[in-house]
Amino acid sequence: MSFEHEQAVDVLVVGAGIAGISAAWHFANHCPSLNVAVLESRSEIGGTWSLFRYPGVRCDSDMYTLSFSFAPWTGREAIVDGGTILRYLKDVVAKENLEPLIRFNHGVREARWSSETAKWTLAVDTPDGPRTMTCSFLMVCTGYYRYDGGYLPEFPGIEDFHGPVVHPQEWPEDLALKDKRVALIGSGATAMTLAPRLAEEARHVSVVQRSPSYVVSRPQRDRFANLLLRCLPDSLALQIIRAKNISLMTLSLYLARRVPERMGEAIIDRAKRELPPGYDSDTHFRPRYKIWDNRLCLILDGNLFESIGRGDLSMVTGEIERFTEAGLVLTSGEQVSADVVVAATGFHMRLFGGIEFYRDDEPIDFSSTVCYKGMMLDGVPNFAFTVGYQAASYTLKADIVSRYVSRLLDYLHSHRISSVTPHLDDDSVSLEPFTGYRPGYVERVLSDLPRQGSRPPWRLSMNYYRDMWMARAQPVQDDNLRFSQSVAQ
Numbered sequence: 368m369s370f371e372h373e374q375a376v377d378v379l380v381v382g383a384g385i386a387g388i389s390a391a392w393h394f395a396n397h398c399p400s401l402n403v404a405v406l407e408s409r410s411e412i413g414g415t416w417s418l419f420r421y422p423g424v425r426c427d428s429d430m431y432t433l434s435f436s437f438a439p440w441t442g443r444e445a446i447v448d449g450g451t452i453l454r455y456l457k458d459v460v461a462k463e464n465l466e467p468l469i470r471f472n473h474g475v476r477e478a479r480w481s482s483e484t485a486k487w488t489l490a491v492d493t494p495d496g497p498r499t500m501t502c503s504f505l506m507v508c509t510g511y512y513r514y515d516g517g518y519l520p521e522f523p524g525i526e527d528f529h530g531p532v533v534h535p536q537e538w539p540e541d542l543a544l545k546d547k548r549v550a551l552i553g554s555g556a557t558a559m560t561l562a563p564r565l566a567e568e569a570r571h572v573s574v575v576q577r578s579p580s581y582v583v584s585r586p587q588r589d590r591f592a593n594l595l596l597r598c599l600p601d602s603l604a605l606q607i608i609r610a611k612n613i614s615l616m617t618l619s620l621y622l623a624r625r626v627p628e629r630m631g632e633a634i635i636d637r638a639k640r641e642l643p644p645g646y647d648s649d650t651h652f653r654p655r656y657k658i659w660d661n662r663l664c665l666i667l668d669g670n671l672f673e674s675i676g677r678g679d680l681s682m683v684t685g686e687i688e689r690f691t692e693a694g695l696v697l698t699s700g701e702q703v704s705a706d707v708v709v710a711a712t713g714f715h716m717r718l719f720g721g722i723e724f725y726r727d728d729e730p731i732d733f734s735s736t737v738c739y740k741g742m743m744l745d746g747v748p749n750f751a752f753t754v755g756y757q758a759a760s761y762t763l764k765a766d767i768v769s770r771y772v773s774r775l776l777d778y779l780h781s782h783r784i785s786s787v788t789p790h791l792d793d794d795s796v797s798l799e800p801f802t803g804y805r806p807g808y809v810e811r812v813l814s815d816l817p818r819q820g821s822r823p824p825w826r827l828s829m830n831y832y833r834d835m836w837m838a839r840a841q842p843v844q845d846d847n848l849r850f851s852q853s854v855a856q
Contacts, residue, residue, distance in 0.1 A: 374498075376502050378503065378776065379404055384417075384456075384510055385415075385416075387412075389762065392437060392769070394776065412457060413457070418514055421538040424535075429445040432612050432616070435459060443593055445588060472493065476723065477722065478490075485786045486502065487502050487749065510720075511716050516537065518713040524691060527690055534710050549706070550709070551574045555713065562680055582634075583666070592604075596608075646675070662804075683703055694708075714808045737791050737819065738801065738817045739847065748787065767835060783852075799819055801813065
């Protein structure tokens with residue numbers, strides 16, 4: 368049947384990035400009797416790794432854990448660039464024959480749940496005009512960010528600056544930096560990734576940060592992993608490497624929560640050892656926040672520190688007062704001369720891809736919902752989504768969510784159940800913000816996000832091993848879930 372006539376499916380997945388590909392594979396392999404479709408608003412798979420094209424774009428997670436459990440990474444580089452990640456994702460889609468499930472340039476505007484029919488009805492923009500589709504279960508894998516533009520604060524005088532102001536999310540292919548002075552605004556992962564790459568081409572790069580971040584250097588190649596891959600069969604070596612990396616990430620988060628000051632000082636001391644002697648590391652590399660209130664910033668093989676040592680790059684810490692024709696002026700009076708300004712100032716977070724949701728014609732206010740097992744919402748039927756870990760690879764959580772949802776779908780189908788809805792009826796569960804992770808893009812929308820509870824299953828788990836047990840072995844029947852038949856049935 369052609370897709371143009373395929374108006375009704377069992378499961379719709381929105382988004383064909385890492386989470387959407389994971390969901391498509393798990394549903395196709397664990398629920399083969401169900402009809403599944405993936406709607407992707409863009410013309411290419413990959414999500415973030417298709418969108419971002421700035422110099423040096425990469426993931427801070429190693430590929431041994433960023434790769435899918437069903438398609439392990441066998442390369443010799445642990446940290447790779449965005450182009451390599453995108454090629455990996457395309458190879459997985461081709462090898463696993465997932466592309467027939469994906470409908471490109473299909474953007475979902477609206478999703479309406481009907482209790483009478485126990486179905487979602489979606490308004491979809493397609494190349495052939497608006498279409499309507501229905502599904503029994505809706506899985507949203509749209510990631511975190513708006514794709515139509517990054518976040519740029521309202522800097523006074525920005526219109527006076529004579530050079531280009533560029534955001535990494537909208538990087539122009541023809542941007543010339545040779546012999547140019549670049550002011551790079553930001554202190555997050557994007558800025559720390561960009562800075563040493565820009566320094567390779569520009570005359571000089573000034574990284575202008577309001578306050579420092581925790582910066583950790585890591586080798587691009589994992590010597591232990593490569594040793595195992597030389598000495599052991601790939602299948603065994605990859606299992607050991609993956610387990611080792613997951614355990615280290617889990618331990619790091621545990622220590623950061625138990626002894627944040629000691630762990631923070633260890634990171635700062637390590638940066639001092641890699642910076643030039645006498646460098647003012649306390650001003651430029653001692654953060655004001657507790658470790659893991661924001662993610663760590665990863666640099667490869669000390670490249671940022673090496674650029675500082677060569678004099679190609681300067682760190683400038685202070686608040687921007689205004690732009691001028693020739694660059695920036697800080698509130699301290701310090702001036703930063705620039706021919707080009709790169710504003711790595713963050714992104715706009717967009718909940719569930721900006722889709723408008725309704726339940727029986729009433730708008731759903733997600734800020735009044737509570738997250739169940741980190742993937743469903745109380746009072747919202749037949750709906751799941753993916754949120755990654757704070758201190759570990761996004762794919763780890765995507766695979767866990769997809770595996771659990773596939774078991775839930777199989778349970779619904781085998782027991783001929785129409786709908787499942789989480790419900791929080793326990794008054795002893797207190798409510799908290801959705802996450803304690805507070806980068807700027809989360810702070811700006813925190814009041815619009817669902818909340819979490821004070822204990823499981825209403826609390827977001829950051830423990831991979833506990834979550835894996837839940838996804839693979841824990842019964843899907845739960846006192847917090849309500850199963851029902853539709854009125855029509």
